[in-house]
Amino acid sequence: MSYTSRLTKAIIDLDALVKNYQYISNLSSNSDTIAVIKADAYGHDASKVAQALSSKVNLLAVAFIDEALALRADGIETKVLVLEGPFKESDLELALENNFALMLHSDYQIDWLKSMSPEFSGDIWLKVDTGMNRLGFQVEQVDNVMSQLSAKQIKNLVLCSHFATADQIDCERPVKQLKKLKVLVKKYGCKFSMANSAGILNWPESHGHYNRLGLALYGASPIGESRKSRPLIPAMTLQANIIAIHTVKVGESVGYGNIWQAQRDTRLATVAIGYADGYPRNAKSGTPVYINGSLAPLVGRVSMDMITVDITDLKHTTIGDTVELWGKNLNIDIVAQNSDTINYELLTRVSKRVPRLFVS
Numbered sequence: 001m002s003y004t005s006r007l008t009k010a011i012i013d014l015d016a017l018v019k020n021y022q023y024i025s026n027l028s029s030n031s032d033t034i035a036v037i038k039a040d041a042y043g044h045d046a047s048k049v050a051q052a053l054s055s056k057v058n059l060l061a062v063a064f065i066d067e068a069l070a071l072r073a074d075g076i077e078t079k080v081l082v083l084e085g086p087f088k089e090s091d092l093e094l095a096l097e098n099n100f101a102l103m104l105h106s107d108y109q110i111d112w113l114k115s116m117s118p119e120f121s122g123d124i125w126l127k128v129d130t131g132m133n134r135l136g137f138q139v140e141q142v143d144n145v146m147s148q149l150s151a152k153q154i155k156n157l158v159l160c161s162h163f164a165t166a167d168q169i170d171c172e173r174p175v176k177q178l179k180k181l182k183v184l185v186k187k188y189g190c191k192f193s194m195a196n197s198a199g200i201l202n203w204p205e206s207h208g209h210y211n212r213l214g215l216a217l218y219g220a221s222p223i224g225e226s227r228k229s230r231p232l233i234p235a236m237t238l239q240a241n242i243i244a245i246h247t248v249k250v251g252e253s254v255g256y257g258n259i260w261q262a263q264r265d266t267r268l269a270t271v272a273i274g275y276a277d278g279y280p281r282n283a284k285s286g287t288p289v290y291i292n293g294s295l296a297p298l299v300g301r302v303s304m305d306m307i308t309v310d311i312t313d314l315k316h317t318t319i320g321d322t323v324e325l326w327g328k329n330l331n332i333d334i335v336a337q338n339s340d341t342i343n344y345e346l347l348t349r350v351s352k353r354v355p356r357l358f359v360s
């Protein structure tokens with residue numbers, strides 16, 4: 001272990017991850033629940049997460065093959081689904097060698113597939129665009145794509161699509177998207193996969209042979225403060241410590257710019273975390289942090305390495321005390337709302353500079 005002087009860290013509760021996985025997979029016991037660990041497992045460390053889940057999970061998913069290869073380099077042997085498929089023709093050979101399933105979404109990828117000899121014998125998923133208009137074959141193209149695959153390739157094929165609005169319970173769009181995919185599934189008698197976290201929680205009818213569990217695995221809610229997501233346990237707790245305390249008079253400001261003025265004589269704590277660590281620079285004055293059992297408001301601008309917090313009402317708080325930015329005691333959604341972003345972005349942007357401490 002290298003020397004660490006600063007105490008800022010992201011504590012990753014691997015036991016919470018396993019519990020979240022079990023809770024969600026029990027909601028759809030007829031489906032195989034894929035653990036989506038792209039983007040370094042949403043900032044939680046993909047290899048550590050894969051290891052923790054290895055006895056429970058049949059299939060992992062990442063965005064592109066580099067992420068899949070990194071798992072193999074760390075000794076992870078579970079099958080990996082590559083959600084954006086091959087970026088290069090040579091990815092197909094690597095997929096075969098490493099037991100990666102490939103999601104194919106475009107004609108150029110089908111061309112690469114067909115030019116392989118002997119024929120590509122790995123798992124193929126076909127991505128169908130049912131209305132998100134981002135990735136996938138149009139419904140009308142699927143016949144043509146199928147006609148280019150061998151009987152053997154079609155036998156294990158999974159038809160797959162992605163929801164644009166699964167978080168919105170009173171929206172018609174998910175129903176329409178699902179209907180489009182199910183028509184194809186019936187026609188070809190294939191396996192299918194539609195649901196992401198919000199789909200699993202909000203749209204039971206979308207549970208397929210495979211569901212793709214991302215955000216909820218990490219204990220964050222894809223659907224706001226719904227009762228359904230409440231048993232989820234936040235897997236990441238982001239912490240930093242107070243490194244200075246200052247008292248300022250009414251009317252004074254703090255940090256860069258002039259965005260906050262003291263309305264009273266104020267005791268300010270300077271905390272060793274900033275936007276270079278992934279704490280959002282957008283966080284408004286008033287965004288809560290958690291210190292010694294209470295909430296205290298962020299004041300002034302978030303700097304690269306520091307933030308400042310009004311601790312006037314927290315009498316016993318001193319230098320060295322631990323501050324939670326989000327996690328078990330402070331819902332990440334509150335920080336996201338105060339920063340004009342979403343929990344997904346906050347989790348994935350915790351930077352390399354922040355050591356992860358794994359507990360279970």
Ligand SMILES: *Cc1c(COP(=O)(O)O)cnc(C)c1O
Nearest residue numbers: 036083162196197212213214215
């Ligand atoms: C990232 C991703 C998921 C996981 O989504 P969550 O909302 O985090 O559950 C599922 N499917 C695809 C195609 C993805 O890219």
